[in-house]
Amino acid sequence: MRHAMFAMAGCALVATAAAAQGIPSLTHERYTLDNGLTVILHEDRSTPMVAVNVWYHVGSADEQPGRTGFAHLFEHVMFMGSQHVPVGAFDQWLEAAGANNNGSTSQDRTNYFEWMPSNALPLALWLEADRMGWLLPTMDQAKLDVQRDVVKNERRQRVDNVPYGRAFETMLGAVFPAGHPYSWPTIGSMADLSAASLDDVTQFFRTYYAPNNATLAIAGDFDRDSVKVWVQRYFGEIPRGPAMPARPSLKEVTIPRDTFLVLEDKVQLPRLYYAWPSVKLFHADDASLDLLAYVLAGDKNSRLYKRLVYEMQVAQDVTAFQMSGREGMFMVSVTPKPGQTPARMAQLVNEEIRKLSSQAVSDRELARAQNSYRAQFLDRLASVNGKADQLNSYNYYAGTPDYVRQDAARYDAVTAADIQRVVRDYLGKPKVVLTVVPEGKPDLMVKEMGDVRIP
Amino acid sequence: MKRLTPLVTIATLAAAALPARAQAPRETPPAPGAPKDFALAAVRSFALPNGLEVTMAPYGITPKVAVRLVVQSGNIDETAETTWLADLTRDLMLEGTTTRTAQQIAEEAAQYGGAVAFNVGMNESSIGGDVLSEFGPNMVRLVADIARNPKFPETELARLKANRLRQITVAKSQQQQLANEKFLSVLYPNHPYGRMFPTESQVQSYTLDQVRAFHTANYGARRSHFYVVGRFDAAAMEAAIRQSLGDWQPGTEPVFNAPAPKTSRVIHVVDRPGAVQSTIYLGLPVVDPSHPDYVALRVTDAILGGSFGSRITSNIREQKGYTYSPFSTINPYLKNAYWAEIADVTTNVTGPSLKEIFFEIDRLQSEAPSAQELQSIQRYLAGIFVLQNSSRNGIINQLQFTELHGLGENYLRDLVRKIYAVTPADVQRIAREYLKDDTMTIVIAGDRRVIEEQIKPFGTIME
Numbered sequence: 001m002r003h004a005m006f007a008m009a010g011c012a013l014v015a016t017a018a019a020a021q022g023i024p025s026l027t028h029e030r031y032t033l034d035n036g037l038t039v040i041l042h043e044d045r046s047t048p049m050v051a052v053n054v055w056y057h058v059g060s061a062d063e064q065p066g067r068t069g070f071a072h073l074f075e076h077v078m079f080m081g082s083q084h085v086p087v088g089a090f091d092q093w094l095e096a097a098g099a100n101n102n103g104s105t106s107q108d109r110t111n112y113f114e115w116m117p118s119n120a121l122p123l124a125l126w127l128e129a130d131r132m133g134w135l136l137p138t139m140d141q142a143k144l145d146v147q148r149d150v151v152k153n154e155r156r157q158r159v160d161n162v163p164y165g166r167a168f169e170t171m172l173g174a175v176f177p178a179g180h181p182y183s184w185p186t187i188g189s190m191a192d193l194s195a196a197s198l199d200d201v202t203q204f205f206r207t208y209y210a211p212n213n214a215t216l217a218i219a220g221d222f223d224r225d226s227v228k229v230w231v232q233r234y235f236g237e238i239p240r241g242p243a244m245p246a247r248p249s250l251k252e253v254t255i256p257r258d259t260f261l262v263l264e265d266k267v268q269l270p271r272l273y274y275a276w277p278s279v280k281l282f283h284a285d286d287a288s289l290d291l292l293a294y295v296l297a298g299d300k301n302s303r304l305y306k307r308l309v310y311e312m313q314v315a316q317d318v319t320a321f322q323m324s325g326r327e328g329m330f331m332v333s334v335t336p337k338p339g340q341t342p343a344r345m346a347q348l349v350n351e352e353i354r355k356l357s358s359q360a361v362s363d364r365e366l367a368r369a370q371n372s373y374r375a376q377f378l379d380r381l382a383s384v385n386g387k388a389d390q391l392n393s394y395n396y397y398a399g400t401p402d403y404v405r406q407d408a409a410r411y412d413a414v415t416a417a418d419i420q421r422v423v424r425d426y427l428g429k430p431k432v433v434l435t436v437v438p439e440g441k442p443d444l445m446v447k448e449m450g451d452v453r454i455p
Numbered sequence: 456m457k458r459l460t461p462l463v464t465i466a467t468l469a470a471a472a473l474p475a476r477a478q479a480p481r482e483t484p485p486a487p488g489a490p491k492d493f494a495l496a497a498v499r500s501f502a503l504p505n506g507l508e509v510t511m512a513p514y515g516i517t518p519k520v521a522v523r524l525v526v527q528s529g530n531i532d533e534t535a536e537t538t539w540l541a542d543l544t545r546d547l548m549l550e551g552t553t554t555r556t557a558q559q560i561a562e563e564a565a566q567y568g569g570a571v572a573f574n575v576g577m578n579e580s581s582i583g584g585d586v587l588s589e590f591g592p593n594m595v596r597l598v599a600d601i602a603r604n605p606k607f608p609e610t611e612l613a614r615l616k617a618n619r620l621r622q623i624t625v626a627k628s629q630q631q632q633l634a635n636e637k638f639l640s641v642l643y644p645n646h647p648y649g650r651m652f653p654t655e656s657q658v659q660s661y662t663l664d665q666v667r668a669f670h671t672a673n674y675g676a677r678r679s680h681f682y683v684v685g686r687f688d689a690a691a692m693e694a695a696i697r698q699s700l701g702d703w704q705p706g707t708e709p710v711f712n713a714p715a716p717k718t719s720r721v722i723h724v725v726d727r728p729g730a731v732q733s734t735i736y737l738g739l740p741v742v743d744p745s746h747p748d749y750v751a752l753r754v755t756d757a758i759l760g761g762s763f764g765s766r767i768t769s770n771i772r773e774q775k776g777y778t779y780s781p782f783s784t785i786n787p788y789l790k791n792a793y794w795a796e797i798a799d800v801t802t803n804v805t806g807p808s809l810k811e812i813f814f815e816i817d818r819l820q821s822e823a824p825s826a827q828e829l830q831s832i833q834r835y836l837a838g839i840f841v842l843q844n845s846s847r848n849g850i851i852n853q854l855q856f857t858e859l860h861g862l863g864e865n866y867l868r869d870l871v872r873k874i875y876a877v878t879p880a881d882v883q884r885i886a887r888e889y890l891k892d893d894t895m896t897i898v899i900a901g902d903r904r905v906i907e908e909q910i911k912p913f914g915t916i917m918e
Contacts, residue, residue: 092764096831098838122485149776300561375568
């Protein structure tokens with residue numbers, strides 16, 4: 001026993017020195033079954049754990065107006081059992097194997113995942129295969145109706161009954177033009193959820209839930225030969241589906257002039273939101289925009305936090321982020337303290353943006369932002385669950401599962417001049433400005449920007 | 456003196472319960488393979504002469520290290536007049552030390568690839584961070600400086616009070632927070648466990664002298680434990696800890712203020728006119744982790760409402776669609792805990808939700824679960840245990856929990872075995888003994904006018 005422990009400590013030291021600051025690569029094997037299912041295997045034997053992660057390349061951006069929220073509602077229905085899995089058994093069987101499971105839906109994809117002690121791997125694969133191949137034989141109105149109610153409660157709990165809960169979907173609808181697939185929220189509208197029919201479920205499954213539109217990533221402790229046998233046995237007989245409908249190519253989004261909106265809500269304090277159309281994931285300016293968001297509001301020494309929250313004490317909180325998928329949007333929000341107005345916040349935010357456009361950030365500011373991103377990359381790779389999702393994500397967005405070091409390198413390559421440039425190129429363009437105000441106080445709305453010329 | 460905990464391995468899963476089946480195609484799920492033993496992180500612990508305990512555990516392959524200084528002090532050390540003084544003390548400790556400004560603290564941590572996490576809890580407070588491995592010793596020194604040498608700048612006091620007041624205002628606009636506050640105040644009257652928020656005038660009254668006194672009384676080596684988990688240079692980390700905390704004042708042992716929990720079957724309504732959902736808190740005080748029944752209580756909770764496949768969740772979510780995120784939980788304070796089922800349900804099914812929750816509690820009391828249902832949940836908890844011990848901060852959480860509740864060094868080694876030792880009769884007994892319907896406290900935050908008729912049958916509504 002003692003021997004084992006000292007051996008372990010010794011390994012740790014050597015590897016720390018060698019890996020130093022490095023981001024590990026995700027060595028993997030990728031292959032495709034005859035039915036088109038892409039399989040990605042990554043072995044990591046450091047703990048007796050394994051993760052299964054399935055991506056279907058369909059999300060809310062594939063929905064039609066009038067059926068918003070359907071991709072996510074469908075995700076819920078996927079947990080209601082399939083031909084060989086009774087209602088309720090999906091969770092119960094996995095939990096009985098010591099496994100956790102969940103799923104999520106974004107604009108671009110839907111994922112399903114299990115993470116568990118490694119001996120439960122065949123069960124997880126079998127369950128994923130059953131719902132990929134045999135969901136419809138036992139699908140019925142009752143399954144749809146109960147999950148429709150659950151999803152409506154999810155919307156109430158996350159959006160309608162939460163302070164500022166409707167701000168994000170309001171911004172989406174204003175930044176992206178009507179009919180643009182990013183213009184509606186993934187959760188959908190209550191009316192569209194009510195309209196979803198059993199026929200929609202059948203059509204959606206037949207259109208999108210085919211092995212040729214899915215990737216299966218497995219990361220963790222497994223024997224590669226055994227896994228390949230299981231994957232072939234469970235998934236191999238699922239028939240290939242039709243080719244995916246072509247996704248409309250997304251036109252560049254521009255806003256002709258600053259747009260001002262107001263939303264009355266059950267809130268104590270108003271909050272000011274800005275949103276600019278930006279760039280998609282892996283665009284040449286995407287990493288610079290991520291780092292810009294950090295420089296603006298990422299930590300206590302960030303520009304907006306330090307000045308508005310800490311020094312002047314006029315704001316309660318500030319946020320900034322670059323959201324990027326197949327489209328991008330850059331957002332900033334500021335909550336004024338009582339007695340301070342959103343208009344005053346707008347003036348200060350504009351001043352800080354102007355400063356960033358006229359003078360480069362310091363080396364230390366840039367290094368802090370870059371170190372924070374390096375730490376985040378490591379965190380995402382810390383669990384087998386995180387690794388499996390990263391493999392699928394990179395495979396989808398970058399075309400290769402092992403892209404993490406190239407991804408990290410994008411952030412190392414950003415210079416102070418890049419940040420200054422993206423401020424001018426993106427934050428200098430027209431934007432959407434939304435003020436969420438307490439009910440009965442629409443006068444607090446920010447209605448104009450004044451002089452915000454960016455050099 | 457050094458103490459070595461041997462590397463222990465745990466058989467986390469019982470042998471397959473399902474009979475071995477032929478590999479029939481598709482119709483039946485594959486039986487699980489043979490479980491592998493799971494190795495807990497090898498832990499090395501030692502104490503410094505001033506009483507500070509240190510525990511270090513190499514873990515994982517990611518070049519990061521989590522450090523955390525845990526001080527056994529928190530809101531429990533407040534009086535009825537000083538709620539959140541512990542939190543305000545924390546806020547001021549982050550405003551700078553005798554040699555670092557607040558900005559420098561934040562900037563240093565960011566340079567190390569992390570941030571300072573300083574959490575004040577009911578029984579414990581912790582200062583730490585998860586940083587790139589090469590900066591581990593630097594992070595130790597930063598954490599030690601924050602704990603030991605606060606500057607307590609008077610200039611920041613008014614701003615920090617105002618921040619806390621805004622935080623209260625924002626929290627009180629959230630229905631779940633209001634329900635939680637009411638629930639705690641009913642269960643733990645006249646005790647810090649029952650005080651979620653201070654009043655505005657209280658916060659305004661706090662002085663810098665009170666903050667200084669709180670720090671002096673509660674922060675010291677004898678009630679503290681330093682944890683290091685991840686990839687690190689053990690010699691460098693130990694040296695940094697000895698150098699930066701070896702001469703920290705010992706301070707006093709913690710003084711425990713025992714709670715006298717109360718519960719009775721009445722309904723407390725927090726009125727939220729127009730609310731589209733009702734937030735339900737339904738529960739009561741139960742035994743704490745040091746009690747022999749605690750493990751069986753956890754198993755019972757997981758069957759009843761504490762897992763996706765649990766009875767209450769299946770009933771009110773997967774069969775009826777009343778709610779999105781129902782769950783039950785045991786919240787373990789030192790020397791007392793509470794069990795609660797918590798759910799945001801559509802307003803018009805508030806009464807029916809209560810009916811189903813009680814139905815499931817009663818069913819477990821009147822009939823022991825099947826051996827198969829129990830074994831399923833035991834395997835689930837064993838699997839969760841592996842997950843909980845598979846991240847740097849997860850491992851620290853486990854070690855910290857063991858230490859706080861005085862569970863002994865074999866606790867983590869034996870936990871899985873104890874989970875599997877629980878019998879169906881135990882679960883039924885636990886449900887009867889601890890989850891008594893007739894003393895269950897019910898709190899509902901929602902639209903009183905709409906729900907009143909629905910909830911009346913479930914208890915007297917408090918005015």
